[in-house]
Amino acid sequence: QMEMQESGPGLAKPSETLSLTCTVSGGSINTRSYYWGWIRQPPGKGLEWIGNYYFGGSTDYNPSLMGRVTISADTSKNQLSLSLNYVTDTDTATYYCVRAKGCYVEYLGVVTLSACHMDVWGKGTPVIVSS
Amino acid sequence: EIVLTQSPGTLSLSPGERATLSCTTSQRLVSTYLAWYQQKAGQAPRLLIYDASTRATGIPDRFRGSGSGSDFTLTITRLEPEDFAVYYCHQYGRSPRTFGQGTKVEIK
Numbered sequence: 001q002m003e004m005q006e007s008g009p010g011l012a013k014p015s016e017t018l019s020l021t022c023t024v025s026g027g028s029i030n031t032r033s034y035y036w037g038w039i040r041q042p043p044g045k046g047l048e049w050i051g052n053y054y055f056g057g058s059t060d061y062n063p064s065l066m067g068r069v070t071i072s073a074d075t076s077k078n079q080l081s082l083s084l085n086y087v088t089d090t091d092t093a094t095y096y097c098v099r100a101k102g103c104y105v106e107y108l109g110v111v112t113l114s115a116c117h118m119d120v121w122g123k124g125t126p127v128i129v130s131s
Numbered sequence: 132e133i134v135l136t137q138s139p140g141t142l143s144l145s146p147g148e149r150a151t152l153s154c155t156t157s158q159r160l161v162s163t164y165l166a167w168y169q170q171k172a173g174q175a176p177r178l179l180i181y182d183a184s185t186r187a188t189g190i191p192d193r194f195r196g197s198g199s200g201s202d203f204t205l206t207i208t209r210l211e212p213e214d215f216a217v218y219y220c221h222q223y224g225r226s227p228r229t230f231g232q233g234t235k236v237e238i239k
Contacts, residue, residue, distance in 0.1 A: 039176075047168075047176065047219055049228040062227045063132075096175055105224055106161055116223045117166040117181035119188075124175050 002026035004097045004122035012129050018087050022080040022097030022122060030075040031055060035100040035115035038071060038082045040093040041124075048093075052100060052115045053080060060115070087129045094124040133158050133222050137231035143239040150207040152234045154220035159200045164224030167196055167205045170233075171216045179218075180205065210236070 008020035020038075029036055037052035051061035053071045061069050070083040080097055099120035104111050134157040144150055154165070163183035168176035178187040180196035183203055193214075195206045207214055215238050220231040 046232045047221075047230040049230070060226055064227070100223075101181075105164060107225065114223065114226075115228070116164065117178055117187075117221070118168075118176075119178045119181075121175040121177070 002099065002120050004099065004120055006095060006097050006122045006125035008095075008125055008127070010126055010128060012087050012091075012127060013131055014088055014129060015086055018082075018084040018091065018127060018129075020082040020095055020097075020125060020127070022082075024078045024080065024097075024099075028075070029073055029078055029080060033102055035102055036071075036073065036080045037098050037100055037115065037118070038080075039096045039098055039118070039121075040091075041096070042090075042093045050082065050084075050095075054102075054115070089129050092127065092129045094126045096124045097122045132227055133160075133225055133229050135220050135222060135229055135231035137218075137220060137234045139234060140232075141235045141237060143237050144210055145239045146210050146212055148210050150205075150210055150214070150236055152205040152207075152218055152236075154198075154203040154205070154231050156201045156203075156222060158225075160222060160224045162224065163199055164222055165196075165198070165203050166221045166223065167194075168219045168221060169214075169216050170219065176219065207236070212238075 012018045035052045038050040068085040098118040100115035100118045103116040105114040167180040170176040184196040193208045217233045
């Protein structure tokens with residue numbers, strides 16, 4: 001059974017770079033069948049998609065993060081990483097790593113492989129941004 | 132960006148009752164690229180339904196998803212005590228992926 005475990009500093013200062021790691025066990029992240037991503041949830045609020053990583057290094061990010069985010073993977077360690085630059089208090093949230101099933105999505109007549117429903121979630125790691 | 136609007140915000144029901152949760156998308160989804168998640172307090176979300184109507188592995192059949200286009204519904208046919216939680220819909224047909232704001236199902 002696959003498990004995902006987030007880790008990283010629970011506290012970051014404004015304008016710093018937040019770095020989180022997700023260690024995956026029970027299966028390899030080096031697969032064409034799944035995407036790997038990050039979701040966050042501010043205290044008492046809803047879920048926000050941050051971005052996805054796919055086999056070979058392709059990525060897709062939420063434009064709302066304005067180029068501050070990078071998702072990468074170390075396949076030798078079976079780990080996924082998140083880097084978020086220039087954090088502010090609005091980045092305070094619980095951060096979840098997720099596995100998303102790869103599936104074919106059709107739009108305007110074009111079919112592409114895409115990240116679909118998220119079937120495995122880590123327990124989440126809380127991050128507070130404060131000086 | 133496709134905006135998902137869930138209603139009602141809170142649903143107050145008793146165990147054994149039927150719950151009907153709605154999710155409306157700001158743009159029509161070409162196909163049924165919609166999922167539902169359940170989140171209990173202090174826990175990560177859990178996948179319930181994907182492709183609008185397919186139950187995820189291990190999900191009881193009292194959870195039923197339906198809908199297409201812009202209107203989707205999650206029905207819990209008979210609420211069990213463990214079903215009181217927050218439910219989110221999520222579209223994955225277009226990037227950026229987006230979520231609804233959630234519906235809280237609470238004990239009346």
